Structures are given as C-alpha cells and as structure tokens.
Amino acid sequence: MRTTAGHSTTMAAGSGGHRLTLPVLCLSVIIIGLDNTALNVALPTMARDLNAGSQQLQWIIDAYTLLFAGLLLAAGTLGDRVGRKKTLALGLVVFAISSAAGAAASGPRELIAARAVMGVGAALIMPTTLSILMHTYRDKRARAKAVGVWSACTGLSVALGPTLGGWLLEHFSWGSVLLINVPIAVLALAAGHVLVPESKDPSPNRLDLIGAALSVCGLMTVVWTIIEAPEAGWLSARTLFAGGAGVTLLAVFVLWLRAAPAPLLDVSVFAKARFSAAAICISLAFLALFGSLFVISLYLQGVLGYDALESGVRLLPLAAGMAAGSAAATALGARLGEKIPALLGTAAMLAAFLTLATTTTSSGYGRLAVALVLGGVGMAMAQQTTTEAVMGALPLHRAGVGSAVNDTTRQVGGTLGIAVFGSLLHTVYSDHMTPHLGHLPPAAARAAQDTVIGADAAARALGGPAGRHLSEQASHAFVQALQTTGFLAAVIAVIAGVVVAGWLPAHEEDHA
Numbered sequence: 001m002r003t004t005a006g007h008s009t010t011m012a013a014g015s016g017g018h019r020l021t022l023p024v025l026c027l028s029v030i031i032i033g034l035d036n037t038a039l040n041v042a043l044p045t046m047a048r049d050l051n052a053g054s055q056q057l058q059w060i061i062d063a064y065t066l067l068f069a070g071l072l073l074a075a076g077t078l079g080d081r082v083g084r085k086k087t088l089a090l091g092l093v094v095f096a097i098s099s100a101a102g103a104a105a106s107g108p109r110e111l112i113a114a115r116a117v118m119g120v121g122a123a124l125i126m127p128t129t130l131s132i133l134m135h136t137y138r139d140k141r142a143r144a145k146a147v148g149v150w151s152a153c154t155g156l157s158v159a160l161g162p163t164l165g166g167w168l169l170e171h172f173s174w175g176s177v178l179l180i181n182v183p184i185a186v187l188a189l190a191a192g193h194v195l196v197p198e199s200k201d202p203s204p205n206r207l208d209l210i211g212a213a214l215s216v217c218g219l220m221t222v223v224w225t226i227i228e229a230p231e232a233g234w235l236s237a238r239t240l241f242a243g244g245a246g247v248t249l250l251a252v253f254v255l256w257l258r259a260a261p262a263p264l265l266d267v268s269v270f271a272k273a274r275f276s277a278a279a280i281c282i283s284l285a286f287l288a289l290f291g292s293l294f295v296i297s298l299y300l301q302g303v304l305g306y307d308a309l310e311s312g313v314r315l316l317p318l319a320a321g322m323a324a325g326s327a328a329a330t331a332l333g334a335r336l337g338e339k340i341p342a343l344l345g346t347a348a349m350l351a352a353f354l355t356l357a358t359t360t361t362s363s364g365y366g367r368l369a370v371a372l373v374l375g376g377v378g379m380a381m382a383q384q385t386t387t388e389a390v391m392g393a394l395p396l397h398r399a400g401v402g403s404a405v406n407d408t409t410r411q412v413g414g415t416l417g418i419a420v421f422g423s424l425l426h427t428v429y430s431d432h433m434t435p436h437l438g439h440l441p442p443a444a445a446r447a448a449q450d451t452v453i454g455a456d457a458a459a460r461a462l463g464g465p466a467g468r469h470l471s472e473q474a475s476h477a478f479v480q481a482l483q484t485t486g487f488l489a490a491v492i493a494v495i496a497g498v499v500v501a502g503w504l505p506a507h508e509e510d511h512a
Helices: 021-040 043-049 054-082 084-103 106-137 140-171 181-195 209-232 239-259 266-272 273-302 308-311 317-336 339-357 364-392 398-436 441-448 452-462 466-505
Strands: 002-006 007-009
Touching: 021 054, 021 084, 021 106, 021 140, 021 181, 043 054, 054 084, 054 106, 054 209, 054 398, 084 106, 084 181, 084 398, 106 140, 106 364, 106 398, 140 308, 140 317, 140 364, 209 239, 209 398, 239 266, 266 273, 273 308, 273 339, 273 364, 273 398, 273 452, 273 466, 317 339, 317 364, 317 466, 339 364, 339 466, 364 398, 398 441, 398 466, 441 452, 452 466
Parallel strands: none
Antiparallel strands: 002 007
16 A cells, blocks of 8 residues: 555554554664674684684674675665565564574584675665654654664663573583574564565665675775774784775765765765764764774683673663663653754763773772763663664655665775774773783783783682783773773764764654
C-alpha cells in the first residue's frame, strides 16, 4: 500500500509507527555493538588457543571494521533500492552464518576471513535499521523517542559487551563470544519477518556503480591506513602513500558525485548546516569516546588489576549514564530542539575527559566511575540529537543513504580514535618507561616498554623489591599517558561543542 506520495511501505505508520518494530531494530543493532567489544576481552584466550600472533589478533578485530566501514554507503543505497526489510534480513543471515563459522575456526586465518564477512553483514544491518525506523515512525515526537531508544541500544551494547564477553569466557570457550550472535540474529530475523514493514525508494535513480566503487575503495583505503598507521608509523612512507591514495579516491568520489547525472549521494546536502554540523559532531564524539574506552580498558586491567569480567562489570556505569542521557535528550529535545541537548552532551563529555586527565596513581576506581557516568550521559545526548538532525535533514525516501552517512562518520571516527589514542598512549608510556628498564633482560625490557600488561608480567617474574619498583613505575607511566589522552579527548569535545554552537540550528523543520 502507499502511505504518502512517493513512498511505498507495507504497513501504515500512523502517528507512532508499529510499536513492536522498534524492539526488532534494537535487537538487530545490539549484536553489532556487542560483538566487537565482547571479542576484545577474548583476544588473550584466542592468542593461546589459536596460536595467533599480535598482528593476527589485530586483524581479527580490524578485518570486521574495515569491511563494515567501507561498505556502509553502498549498503545504505542498496536498502533504498531493493527494500530495507530485505536488506536487513540479508544482513542478519550473513552475520549469523559468519559468526558460526568464526566460532568454529581452527586457526587465525579462518577466523579473520569470517570476521571480514561479519563486517559485510554489519554494513547491511546498521544503516537499514535507522532508515526503517524513520519510515515507521512518521510523527516527529514519536520518532524522536524511537531514535533515542535506538541510540541508547547502540551505545549500551558497546558498554555491555566486555561484561558479556568476560562472563562467557569464565564458563565457555572463546568461540562462545561469537556463537552468542547466532540466536540473537535468528530471533531478530524471525520477529522482523512479522513485525518490520517493508519500504524502499519507489523511483530510485539509475544504479551508480562508479560512485559505489569509489566510495568502497576510498573508505576502505582510509580505514586501512588508520588501522595500520600506529604500527607502520604515522609519517612512514607506507602510511603517507596509502593515506594519500585514500583521500584522493574520496576526492574523486566527491567530484564524481557532483558531475554524475544520478549520483550515489547528493552532495548538496552537505551545504545544509544541520546535516554537516551534526555529522561532524557525531564523528568527533565517537573519536574521543572510543579512543578513551580503549585506554580505560587497559587501565582497568593493567593498573587497577581487574580481570576481564571484573573490568567489564566496572564499565557498566557508562551504560547507566547512556540510559540517563538518552532519556534527558528525548525530554529536552522535544522542548528545546536539537542544539541545547547536543551542547549539554558535549559539555558532559568534556567533564568526563577532564576527570580522566586529572587521574593519579592513587585515584582508584571511584574517579573512573564518575568519568564513565558523565561520558555515557554526554555521548547519549550528543549522539541522539545529532542522529535526529542528520536524518531529519534528508528526504524520507533517501533515509538509507542518510543513515549510512551517519553510521560511516561514527565508524570512521571510532576507528580513528582507537588508532590515534593507542598510538599516543604507547608513545607517552614508552617514553616514561625507558629510563627504568636498564637493569632488565632484553626480552623483559621490551615487554615492559611495550605495554603495562607486559610490565606487570615482567614485574611478577622479577619478584621482590625490584618487581614492585617496576610495577610502580609502569603504573605511573601509564597514568601519565592516560592523562595525556584525557586532555586530547577534552580538546576534541571542545571542538565538537564549538561546531554545535556555531552551526547546528536550534530548530529546523524536517525535510521529510
């Protein structure tokens, strides 16, 4: 049936949409957020059971990220053309099958391949859920609430992943961290068949194969460069060449979009302050938060001494903050528009990062818990309002592409954050540790200089006063690095706030 001119769907949205559609969409995105963060805590076990080296472990994570980020724009367009419900179902099937294949992998190469295919499934799922939401919830107030719940689920899944992963590892093998995706995906697939409405662009443009190819190649090259830069060196010839190639491809992509008669993405939308300011804010927020979470995870285990499950549990204040921030953003957004909640979100994130930046070796967990709550509140408020701004700036029949742009900025921002913060953390930590390693055997010295986890292992091997001294110096060096990354995150939060204050309109009518 046809609900509005130019938009076909199989279920009337009414004022609030089908109330059971939203849980299916949330279930679909939860497995994406849970997967990567839960898998992180399983890496040491995988290294032992699969005999995987450090580079292979890195690509177990990064193969997924590379395909996920690189294919988002193309996948969003696919949903608009062939049907968003069909695309979501395909993504869930691909994700479930590749998760099961990964859990059964007998070596790192098989697991890396399975993770790459999981990235393809995630790219099909993520933008499709948000575009379905926009079509199902047509009333502005109901849609804002639905976007709030969707945003909260994407954030909560990231925060809950380490806890779930730690619990599974205590009771089952490492494969359980991947296998848990299968029943969730099957449940979402079955429920979605009944409860999710079909929609697509009734008059799609001619398929832009050149634009799709340029976007995939450009994004994947940029993401690959970001992933590899900390290992190769940010100013190495390989990094500069690959980064230049990626930027060039994306520049050609933009030029093609401006000249093509039926482009993959209408670049004129970036001239809208609402769209561009919101997209930049999302990217900066994910850059700062994901980079900080990477550092915090190491701090919990390497300095505070918690195991994987204990560390995961101690990240739960982030989830609590996100739940509170989402509720606040919904309430404030209905009354004040998008600008004020987004500004309050960046301010809360700034407070969280300054709390991290002033951490000392004697601060303990309490200070970190405060930072996590503030960061969760800020992230939820900024993410929810800017997501609504990005999607509201586009016509409804292009919701898939809009969602893909929103998700691409998040994914690339998060990937860049982990790479930049990880590189800065290693540099500062290593510089502070170097003067204290002269008395150690070469292998132990290298391990202690590389990571705080390696220093802890070397300290236990030494034992006695020498071991305690090395452990204390490693904790001090890591906290110095934590402070540095905290200040960087605070600067990024300030930049995001300036973008919101200067360019995001307080109120603007939806394009849809």
